[in-house]
Amino acid sequence: MPELRVHRLPMAHPGDVSALAALLEAGTLRASEIRAVIGKTEGNGGLNDFTRGYFTQSLLLLLSRRTGEAPETLAERIPCVLSGGTEGVLSPHYCVFAVQPGDAAGEGLAIGTAFGPPVAPGDVGHGAQIRRVAATLRAAMRDAGIADPARVRLAQVKSPAGGPGQLLCSVAAGALGVAVGLGEISAAAAEAALLEDPSVFSERASASAGVEVLRDEVVLFGTAAGWGGGLRLAVRPMADALDLGAVQAAFRDVGLAPDPDVPPDQRGRIAAVLAKGEPDRSGRVRGQRHTMLGDTDLEAQRHLRGALGAVIAAVAGDGRIFVSGGAAHQGPPGGGLVAVIARDEGVGA
Template structure:
């Protein structure tokens, strides 16, 4: 009967794993128990963001030294979901998810992981990727021991992209391909969980009414397969952690942010009381600039200009709102919420210690 532990750690630079190394040396974390890492680096979040790959390489080398396993083998079984861009009040950090299989429990927060087969550029944003992600989600649900789809709280996916897509790719623009990859992964999550009954590649980025409020997708050229991490309730897991998830109707949906913290058992009103902030372990948020060009009737200027990408506007704005409720800036805020909530919206997930 396993127990999940989550550690939120700071980094001085994208290759700084000293905080994790210290936990491993003290015995607080066993390298062999680490099942996934989700983090924010201070890169630009674009195709040429080297900070994500730099962090992943540093992590695998650290775990290689601790376990003796081959770095490539570690990377093939430990999802490392990184989002670049810590604009505004956001702070670089990472969450380490470790599972102690020897612990006992009745029912609690469970975690499962799975990888799809490598996805070539020609399959990104196509039916093959949708189906591959759906199967990986089912595998991760089974790995966690989650019995029902309705018991799944969140599915985090790192989906691949290609810097040089090639003539067989669905788009020759890597940025469009990145969006298609996120969209296909979201459809795969929705298909596996029943949130999207039918998922066809022709509807990607077009039928915005199809979405899953339990899908959080990032994409990057540093991965070649779809890496899946599932969280939910299952028997046999220790009940000391909770995950509160709530959808965001739009970028200014403070009520939706507060709802996620309250779902995690915190008395946010709207900010989490100072006495409860230590219970907040990690916060994940997804959002996107509304494609209508307006938020609640007022025009926004989050555009794809050459000086500042729209997603950087998004991360700075949404990050400030979520961080003000959490009481700190170590919040995972990721743009590109295609089919991961209502148009112009997104979601928030709060990991917290049970009260």
């Protein structure tokens, strides 16, 4: 039986993969078992954020030395989804998702990955991307052995950013592509809603975009028969960036007991925390004015990542939180979603 394992690792700088190298050297996991990497780098999170590509290059060179495969070949089968910007208490880190042989029976958390076709420059942010991501998501479901979309818990999407002015469109189209792929909405309805109707959203989509990827990449998690590993995943929608209750509920859903934060003796069970958020376009949070959208000194998403990251990290007791801005069509408008992956009690990394 396959077992999903998650290793949450620190980085000393954007090109640091020494923690993963140590695990490979110790035999804790093999390079051939790695299925995906999701992480946070300390860049600005914008189109010119070189830290994402720098980390990806370092990762692929390490795995190339271990497997004998060319970095280009590895890049076509191992999604590396990175979000730039570790404002405030957020800590640069990366989560390595590996599938190892095991003897567990029953049903467990599964992972599936898939890549879409190469995307031409500028071919983002419209109906074609929505349909393309939907098809890629269905391929990831097949890879995970999941037939029923209801069993999908979270789909992490990374799409090409296109040119200036296309980043938000690409993120939004990626999120709606998940909604279409899961059967939550039709492709026609998704195209009509794209950046026009924020009330149309998925509670299982986490989408981002960057210049370092050339095709849509999907990392999907859900429950499937024949998987072990002792992992649970929970996703909760957040009404706004101050939705502490939703964050705590997500941790409780995976068997942890925040009161108000996760007790120190339980924090080692946290395998990954992923969140999407956005500044409320109304200019207010719970009736009070915010200045995130009008600050000409600091980009709005950087404000958001710092604020939301602090809320979530305070509950987790740990700054290794993947917080990505730009949550169009991902959770309620002005809010977003938070996902927690945790190990069952007694299960090691």
